[in-house]
Amino acid sequence: MRILSITIFMLFFISCDQTTSLKKKDFDTNIIPQPKMIDKGSEVLLLSGQSKLYSPQSDVYPLLDLFISEINKITNIELGTTDTNNDEADILFQIDASMIGEEYSIEIGNSINVIGGNYKALAKAKSTLLQLAGKEEGKLMFPLVTIKDNPNASYRGLLVDLARQWHEIHTIKKLIDLAAYYKINYLQLHFTDYQSYTLPSTKYKNLSTPNRHYTFEQLKELEAYSQLRGITIIPEIDIPGHSSQFVRKYPEIFAIKDTMTNPWIINMGKEDAYEALDFIIGEISSIFKASPYFHIGGDEAIFDKVSEDPFVQNYIKAHHIDNDVHELYRHFLVRMNGIVKKHHKQMCVWEGFRPNCKIKIPKDIIVFEFETNRYLPNELIKDGYTVVNNSWKPLYVVNEKKWEPKTIYSWNMWKWDNWYDKAPSYNPIQIEKSPLVIGAQMCSWEQSEKVEIPSLRKRLPVYMERVWNTDEKIPFEEVMNHINILDDRLSKLINDNEQDSLLHGHNFTKDTQ
Structure with a gap:
C-alpha cells in the first residue's frame, strides 16, 4: 500500500511538472470583497493549455464548465475538464460538508485546490479565482496564496x-x-x-x-x-x-x-x-x-x-x-x-x-x-x-x-x-x-x-x-x-x-x- 501511494504521488508530481510551473514574481492580489484570511507567497503558478479541472462531485461539473468559459473571456486561454482525478487535473473543486454555508478555502501551490461548504460556496470561490487570474507567456497565472473566507452577512x-x-x-x-x-x-x-x-x-x-x-x-x-x-x-x-x-x-x-x-x-x-x-x-x-x-x-x-x-x-x-x-x-x-x-x-x-x-x-x-x-x-x-x-x-x-x-x-x-x-x-x-x-x-x-x-x-x-x-x-x-x-x-x-x-x-x- 505504501509503495502504491508513493507511485501515485510521483505520477501526480510529474504530471504537475508537465502542465504547471512555478515562477518567482511579485503579484498583486486584488480581491473584492476582501477575504477573511489571505497568506501570500512570492511565486506564481503558471498553467498550460493542457491543464484541466476536476471535481469528485458531479453536481459541481456545470460550475467547472462555467469557470472555463469565464476564464476564456478574461484571458483567451482555454482549459478543459477531466472526469477522473488523473494526472491531468491541476484545478480541483470539491464540497466539504463540514464547512459552514458559503465558507470556502483556496490553496494555490503546484496545483489549485478549492473547497467549499456547498455549491454556492464554490461559486464564491470561483469569483475569487476570476479576480486573481492573470496571464503571462501565453499561460494562465495565479499567485501562490492560501485563502480562507466566509461572509458575515447571510x-x-x-x-x-x-x-x-x-x-x-x-x-x-x-x-x-x-x-x-x-x-x-x-x-x-x-x-x-x-x-x-x-x-x-x-x-x-x-x-x-x-x-x-x-x-x-x-x-x-x-x-x-x-x-x-x-x-x-x-x-x-x-x-x-x-x-x-x-x-x-x-x-x-x-x-x-x-x-x-x-x-x-x-x-x-x-x-x-x-x-x-x-x-x-x-x-x-x-x-x-x-x-x-x-x-x-x-x-x-x-x-x-x-x-x-x-x-x-x-x-x-x-x-x-x-x-x-x-x-x-x-x-x-x-x-x-x-x-x-x-x-x-x-x-x-x-x-x-x-x-x-x-x-x-x-x-x-x-x-x-x-x-x-x-x-x-x-x-x-x-x-x-x-x-x-x-x-x-x-x-x-x-x-x-x-x-x-x-x-x-x-x-x-x-x-x-x-x-x-x-x-x-x-x-x-x-x-x-x-x-x-x-x-x-x-x-x-x-x-x-x-x-x-x-x-x-x-x-x-x-x-x-x-x-x-x-x-x-x-x-x-x-x-x-x-x-x-x-x-x-x-x-x-x-x-x-x-x-x-x-x-x-x-x-x-x-x-x-
Missing part, C-alpha cells in the same frame, strides 16, 4: 426594477454576472408595479403587459442562469398597493367600488382576489423553486375609499375586524403570509405596517426596512422581527438619486440614513449589532437598462465589501484601487465597458448618459 442582495423600466433578458443576465463577480447571493426582481405587469400567467393572461412581459420559458432560463452562478432570484409581486395593473385588467376581481378615486389598490375584501393571488403566487413560486423567499411588497398602499366598498364592509364584519382600514391591511398581510407559506416560501415585505395595532403581524416574515417612516429599525429588532437593511441613503440607486462610492463605504449594516428631511432617519439611525439584521440590499429603482451596469459596476462592490466584512474595514482608497483594477476584467466578462461618472452633487450624483 443576505447580500441586489434589487432590479423591471416593472417601471423594461429590461431585456440579456441585460438581466449581465446583471447576474456582475452580481456573481462580487459575491451577491440574492437578486430580487421587482416584476409588478403601476407601470407594468411583467410576469406571465396561465389563468390570468390579461395581466401581462403587452410587449413588456417575460414568458415562462424566459423566467426558467433566468432561474437556471442565476443558480449556475450561485445566485438565488427572489420574485416580487407588489400588493396590495402599487397594484393598478391588477385593478385595470381584472376589475371584477381586484377593484374596489370607487375605482375612479382609487385605482391603485387591490380590494382586500374580495375572496376572489385572495383566490387569484393564491394561484398567481403558486405558479411563480413553481418557477423560482430555489428561492426560500417570496416578496409581496406591502408598502405605500393608498387607502382612499377602501372602507366604503361593500365587499370590504362585509368582509370586516365576517372576520370580526375593527372598522379600520389599517387593521384590514394587517389582516391582508397575515392572510398573504399563510398563502406564501402554503407554497413553501417565507414571506418578505417592505416596511409598510406600523407598530401598536390589534392584529399582530407574524414574526416569521422578513421586513425590508428602507425609509423608516412607519416602523423604526430599532423598534422592529426590539419586537423580534428579522430585518434586511435597504437604507434609502446610500443603498438606493435611482437615476439622479444615487450615491458616490465613498458615501456608500461610510455606511454599515446597522445604520439607516435618508435624504428626505421629514424622515426619522434624516438624522441617521445607528442601532446596535443584532443577528436579527441578516443582511442588506442595494436597490436599483426606475432605471433604464442602458444605465444599470454603469450605475452599479462600482457602487455594488463597495457595498458588498461592507456586508461581506462587517467588522474589518480597509481604507477606502485601497478598496477603490482594487475595484478599478477588477473592473477591467469585468468589462471582458460581461462584454460591457460603459461607465458612470460617480460624481456627487448637492444631494445626488448625475448620470453622464
